[in-house]
Amino acid sequence: MNLHxxxxxxxxxxxxxxxxxxxxxxxxxxxxxLHNRPWLAARVAEWEDVxxxxxxxxxxxxxxxxxxxGVQAELPKKSSVAAQGKLVWWQKLxxxxxxxxxxxxxxxxxxxxxxxxxxxYMAVLNNRSGQAVxxxxxxxxxxxxxxxxxxxxxxxxxxxxxxxxxxxxxISMGLLPTSPGRTPVLSTPDxxxxxxxxxxxVTMEPAGGSPTGQPTSAILYKASVLSTQxxx
Amino acid sequence: xxxxxxxxxLLRRVAQADQEAFRQFYDATSAHLxxxxxxxxxxxxxxxxxxxxxxxxxxxxxxxYQSGRGAPLAWAAAIVRYQAIDDLRRLPKDQPGWExxxxxxxxxxxxxxxxxLESEKQRLQDCLKQLPSEQRQAISQAFxxxxxYEEVARFAGEALGTVKSWIRRGLxxxxxxxxxxxx
Numbered sequence: 494m495n496l497h498x499x500x501x502x503x504x505x506x507x508x509x510x511x512x513x514x515x516x517x518x519x520x521x522x523x524x525x526x527l528h529n530r531p532w533l534a535a536r537v538a539e540w541e542d543v544x545x546x547x548x549x550x551x552x553x554x555x556x557x558x559x560x561x562x563g564v565q566a567e568l569p570k571k572s573s574v575a576a577q578g579k580l581v582w583w584q585k586l587x588x589x590x591x592x593x594x595x596x597x598x599x600x601x602x603x604x605x606x607x608x609x610x611x612x613x614y615m616a617v618l619n620n621r622s623g624q625a626v627x628x629x630x631x632x633x634x635x636x637x638x639x640x641x642x643x644x645x646x647x648x649x650x651x652x653x654x655x656x657x658x659x660x661x662x663x664i665s666m667g668l669l670p671t672s673p674g675r676t677p678v679l680s681t682p683d684x685x686x687x688x689x690x691x692x693x694x695v696t697m698e699p700a701g702g703s704p705t706g707q708p709t710s711a712i713l714y715k716a717s718v719l720s721t722q723x724x725x
Numbered sequence: 726x727x728x729x730x731x732x733x734x735l736l737r738r739v740a741q742a743d744q745e746a747f748r749q750f751y752d753a754t755s756a757h758l759x760x761x762x763x764x765x766x767x768x769x770x771x772x773x774x775x776x777x778x779x780x781x782x783x784x785x786x787x788x789x790y791q792s793g794r795g796a797p798l799a800w801a802a803a804i805v806r807y808q809a810i811d812d813l814r815r816l817p818k819d820q821p822g823w824e825x826x827x828x829x830x831x832x833x834x835x836x837x838x839x840x841x842l843e844s845e846k847q848r849l850q851d852c853l854k855q856l857p858s859e860q861r862q863a864i865s866q867a868f869x870x871x872x873x874y875e876e877v878a879r880f881a882g883e884a885l886g887t888v889k890s891w892i893r894r895g896l897x898x899x900x901x902x903x904x905x906x907x908x
Binding site for chain 1: 742744747748751755756757758759760761763764768769770771772773774776777780781784791794795796798799800802803806810814848849864867868869871872873874877892893896897899900903
């Protein structure tokens with residue numbers, strides 16, 4: 494399709510792109526085209542300039558603080574090169590930072606995958622009103638957690654996540670973040686094999702996590718770990 | 726706070742990886758941009774995540790902003806919007822809660838927005854008013870909700886083809902009107 498020869502069509506597509514009605518493959522293709530066709534990008538820019546002001550609503554709403562924290566954690570660090578690798582790591586952990594270093598329950602981060610690996614297992618933890626608060630995705634030995642809602646807690650408490658393997662004692666998977674965000678891909682603690690985990694559960698523990706390494710209170714929330722893979 | 730010149734200056738510094746400038750740009754714009762994501766994703770956690778990803782793109786793409794274009798906020802809003810549309814598509818399909826409020830409010834004055842945006846908005850509103858109401862509503866649904874043709878059609882209770890042609894014709898008229906107005 495030579496869009497140069499049909500400026501009206503090009504303009505329509507640019508409009509539909511900005512409007513959002515251009516979807517799926519067509520949108521992806523159009524996005525590709527934008528990269529090497531400055532004149533088309535200019536059309537898009539024109540539409541953006543006229544349409545975007547509309548989406549800037551009268552009433553500004555400040556985003557949750559976690560947004561800037563997340564952004565900041567992803568920015569290149571200004572620290573010395575030698576320390577950089579480690580710093581980026583722990584910075585990236587962001588919400589997991591509340592873990593105190595010496596705790597045996599701490600999640601030890603072993604590996605950050607350059608690209609997200611396949612995560613065929615998942616579990617969604619709902620709060621009492623049925624709202625999904627955390628989503629865990631995992632493969633055999635890695636996991637990542639998305640926190641979808643803030644979960645306010647007293648300062649002297651932490652929420653701790655446990656893996657329940659039938660016939661075994663609960664295994665700590667670390668402390669749960671309490672504000673919206675995403676963790677990077679983390680290794681499962683103690684090389685826990687997620688295929689054996691039937692349930693995950695949350696208990697409220699003293700700040701920093703259970704002093705005994707086992708849950709010290711009743712289960713607040715739990716969820717089954719489901720496989721999204723078709724069994725062969 | 727949202728002076729075009731000041732924002733453009735900040736973007737130029739961001740393009741040179743100036744993190745302090747980026748922080749200032751974030752502080753000046755995030756409260757205006759968050760509602761853009763919120764509007765589309767309709768849930769705070771999702772919108773916050775999407776906004777975070779969008780700001781990373783703003784950080785990376787600041788060099789692509791053409792200084793003097795005069796609309797740094799619109800440029801950033803577009804990035805936020807595309808990110809939110811992408812994120813929306815990854816969500817399980819749910820029935821959007823359609824509301825009528827938005828297009829009724831299009832004519833209201835907006836005390837907070839920049840004056841430059843204001844005149845653009847006015848220009849667009851004048852042109853929108855010239856559209857038949859079904860075209861105007863279809864476009865505003867698509868715009869505000871990032872609704873697909875299918876969703877707009879479902880809402881309007883019309884055939885998909887009809888809605889597509891409303892939106893196409895609406896955009897064309899809008900285009901002509903805007904060109905005419907600016908000429």
